[in-house]
Amino acid sequence: MPAYVMIFVAAALLLRLSTLYVSVKHEKALKRAGATEYGAGNSIVLALAHTAFYIAAIAEGVLRTAPWNDALSWLGMALYGLAALALGAVIRSLGPLWTIKIIVSPNHRLVRSGLFRLVRHPNYILNILPELVGFALALNAPVTLIVGVPLYLIPLFIRVRQEEAAMRRHFSDYA
Numbered sequence: 601m602p603a604y605v606m607i608f609v610a611a612a613l614l615l616r617l618s619t620l621y622v623s624v625k626h627e628k629a630l631k632r633a634g635a636t637e638y639g640a641g642n643s644i645v646l647a648l649a650h651t652a653f654y655i656a657a658i659a660e661g662v663l664r665t666a667p668w669n670d671a672l673s674w675l676g677m678a679l680y681g682l683a684a685l686a687l688g689a690v691i692r693s694l695g696p697l698w699t700i701k702i703i704v705s706p707n708h709r710l711v712r713s714g715l716f717r718l719v720r721h722p723n724y725i726l727n728i729l730p731e732l733v734g735f736a737l738a739l740n741a742p743v744t745l746i747v748g749v750p751l752y753l754i755p756l757f758i759r760v761r762q763e764e765a766a767m768r769r770h771f772s773d774y775a
Contacts, residue, residue: 601661601739602668608677608738609658615684616654622691623700630697635705639762643701645755653732653748661739669740676737679730686726689715702763710771721760728756 631637691698693714697705715722732752736745767774 601664602670602673605661605673605738608673608680609661612680612735613654616650619687619691620700623698626696627699627701627703630699630703630705633705633707635703635708638702638704638766639759640701642755642758642762646759647700649752649755650728650732653744653752654735656748657736657739657741657744660741660744664740666740672740673738676734676739678734680734680738683727683729683731683734686715686722686730690723690727702759702766704766704770708770710767710774721763724756724760 637643693711693716697703697708697711715726719725729749732749733745736742736748
């Protein structure tokens with residue numbers, strides 16, 4: 601694995617850990633304010649799936665015996681970078697409401713600005729899916745990509761349905 605890919609992996613892990621820190625901080629504040637969490641079990645499954653995807657892609661990249669495809673790595677890193685920008689925009693739009701879980705506070709407001717104006721679930725569509733594809737491409741990990749993404753989609757689809765139900769429960773104008 602080339603050194604630039606190792607640096608990318610370190611940066612990606614740092615980004616994920618820093619967003620986890622922000623999420624935990626927001627979650628604690630929301631729950632102190634009386635917020636309710638939905639789909640807790642699926643949140644655990646998603647966290648495990650995300651971690652497993654990263655581990656599988658890294659292992660596949662490290663154990664790779666075929667010639668390294670630099671163009672694929674650069675494409676993957678670019679896609680990952682765009683996904684990270686989308687995540688930043690989502691966090692900025694939601695502010696202290698953003699977590700990696702489905703948590704709705706009593707004074708929750710429905711956000712329809714930023715990327716939410718364009719896409720109903722920008723964190724999933726513009727961040728998570730491109731992030732996973734980009735990470736696997738950057739690590740030249742086609743097996744992880746081909747097997748991991750479809751498997752990840754199972755709990756992600758469940759998450760979207762759970763989030764939709766929670767939003768409809770709390771917002772009468774959520775269609």
